[in-house]
Amino acid sequence: xxxxxxxxxxxxxxxxxxxxxxxxxxxxxxxxxxxxxxxxxxxxxxxxxxxxxxxxxxxxxxxxxxxxxxxxxxxxxxxxxxxxxxxxxxxxxxxxxxxxxxxxxxxxxxxxxxxxxxxxxxxxxxxxxxxxxxxxxxxxxxxxxxxxxxxxxxxxxxxxxxxxxx
Numbered sequence: 001x002x003x004x005x006x007x008x009x010x011x012x013x014x015x016x017x018x019x020x021x022x023x024x025x026x027x028x029x030x031x032x033x034x035x036x037x038x039x040x041x042x043x044x045x046x047x048x049x050x051x052x053x054x055x056x057x058x059x060x061x062x063x064x065x066x067x068x069x070x071x072x073x074x075x076x077x078x079x080x081x082x083x084x085x086x087x088x089x090x091x092x093x094x095x096x097x098x099x100x101x102x103x104x105x106x107x108x109x110x111x112x113x114x115x116x117x118x119x120x121x122x123x124x125x126x127x128x129x130x131x132x133x134x135x136x137x138x139x140x141x142x143x144x145x146x147x148x149x150x151x152x153x154x155x156x157x158x159x160x161x162x163x164x165x166x
Contacts, residue, residue, distance in 0.1 A: 006047070008036030013049060028056060028063055038117075040077035040085070048085065050074035055087070068102035069095070076117040081125055088115035094129050094138070110143035111136050118160040130157030 003018030006026070013026040013036050028049070038050040042057075048066075049056040055069035072095070074087040084098035093106030094115065105111050111129065118130025127138040134147035135157045147155050 006039060008039050008049075010035045012036065037073065037075050038077045040079060042079060042085070043083055048077055050077055050087065066097070068097055068100070075115055076119045078119045078121060078127075080121045080127065086119060086121075086127060088117070088119045088129055088131075090115050094119075094127075105138065105143065110145065111138075112145070113155070116156070116158050118157050120160045120162060122162050128160050130160050132156050135160065 005016040005018075005020070007014045007016060007023075012034070013028060015024050015026050016022070028051070034052045036049060036051055038048075040048040040050075042048060046060065047058040049058065049063070050069075052073050053071055055066040055072070055074055056063045057066055058064075069087070072087075072092050073090050074095075075090055076088045078086040080086060082098070084096050087095040087097070089095060091114070093104055093111055096103045096105065111131070113131030113133025116130045116132065118128070118135070120128040122128060129136045129138060132155065134145050134152065134155045137144040137146070146152060
């Protein structure tokens with residue numbers, strides 16, 4: 001690693017030199033230089049770049065669109081312990097991408113509301129997703145909703161964080 005930093009902004013992707021004295025725009029010709037919603041460094045050291053209209057993967061040399069996310073606005077990305085990429089989206093529910101296959105979790109699986117930047121894998125490997133309709137726990141069984149009915153003061157969950165002891 002050479003210490004460079006990538007910065008996601010409303011107007012595109014930028015790279016800062018290690019000393020933070022130089023800033024350069026990174027061209028994203030496949031989807032244009034639209035707002036960047038999220039960045040994720042993958043275990044294989046590639047980088048995923050989420051935009052308003054899709055997801056790009058940078059392999060160290062070039063950007064390639066990820067067809068499974070074409071036209072999808074991704075608000076936040078997470079890589080779980082199994083290597084799957086989870087994406088919380090505004091309009092398509094939660095997407096899980098592993099081995100080139102995309103799975104959609106939405107109303108049919110018990111997930112409701114519009115996605116927010118709230119996405120977490122806890123120490124037990126459970127995925128927690130915040131939406132405008134509550135907090136949802138994704139495990140091997142049914143999706144479990146936690147809402148005002150279970151004690152939240154508001155159903156709009158904007159962020160989620162595991163406590164230091166849990």
